[in-house]
């Protein structure tokens with residue numbers, strides 16, 4: 001049967017009908033006053049979503065474009081930076097920083113474990129000459145389902161006083177509380193196809209005052225991703241280049257939905273669905289890849305021992321038309337990942353768990369009474 005596809009991957013995520021319909025409108029001119037009104041509303045709602053009074057700038061790019069803008073606007077070749085590496089996206093920060101000639105020191109942890117904030121603390125405290133220019137970390141490491149302790153890492157950054165904190169919050173914004181102004185996060189990058197409930201194509205960069213100071217002396221060459229023109233245009237409810245008008249309609253609708261739901265409800269929903277996913281997986285006798293205390297609210301990674309991860313994905317797809325994500329790099333074939341961020345409800349999670357039970361049953365996974373996963377998820381939902 002066509003048209004029943006269900007996305008349970010950590011991006012692209014499901015898109016509400018209201019957003020899809022908003023995007024189906026005919027485009028209007030981006031220099032028109034009507035579009036200016038849309039930009040004004042969207043920019044103020046983006047600040048609300050990011051919990052910041054500073055700029056949140058929108059780029060026509062995937063999340064990686066936003067990450068690139070977060071590096072090239074505030075740093076110079078040769079700058080010493082610390083990159084947190086405990087998964088594919090942390091590694092991407094390090095590779096990208098090296099591509100732009102930064103002097104990278106990797107602060108690493110095993111894939112599946114969270115970064116040790118004290119490891120950053122030791123390097124930052126030892127840096128008495130203040131040569132470290134930035135600490136660059138991924139908040140929710142989507143490749144492993146691990147949430148890094150950004151607040152603790154940031155505390156060391158604040159003690160250091162001089163260096164910037166640059167954050168990949170691609171699977172955090174709209175999923176877990178990341179109070180940018182309260183924590184004084186300098187640069188925060190995200191992308192549309194994750195917590196924003198709209199299709200891929202937009203990147204977002206939140207930039208605080210300390211980062212704008214650093215901008216003045218940063219010398220990495222830039223043009224399309226030079227954030228100053230974006231800031232200048234935003235002040236006039238405009239954009240420096242042609243934005244993807246129809247995605248902007250979608251963004252407007254999605255942000256209205258988020259405002260109606262409220263930040264604390266959004267975070268509570270992601271927390272609840274995450275807990276339900278994890279309790280269900282445990283009840284089904286499958287090992288979780290990330291520890292409870294460092295669980296991403298966007299994605300749950302499972303490392304099955306008795307069945308092949310790729311076969312689970314293939315049966316889920318063929319029999320139930322549910323897309324789960326696989327493992328990346330060295331985790332390929334070892335784990336599968338259940339994405340549960342953005343437009344994901346308790347019902348979606350229950351459906352996914354029920355299908356997963358049927359799949360495990362078909363694949364001969366032993367020691368599982370059918371129904372235990374759904375029962376465990378139900379217990380979480382009825383408690384909250």
Ligand SMILES: *Cc1c(COP(=O)(O)O)cnc(C)c1O
Pocket residue numbers: 010011062063064065089138140141142143168170171191194
């Ligand atoms: C999805 C994602 C990105 C961005 O990937 P794009 O494909 O460029 O949108 C970056 N970091 C994390 C943690 C992600 O989940």
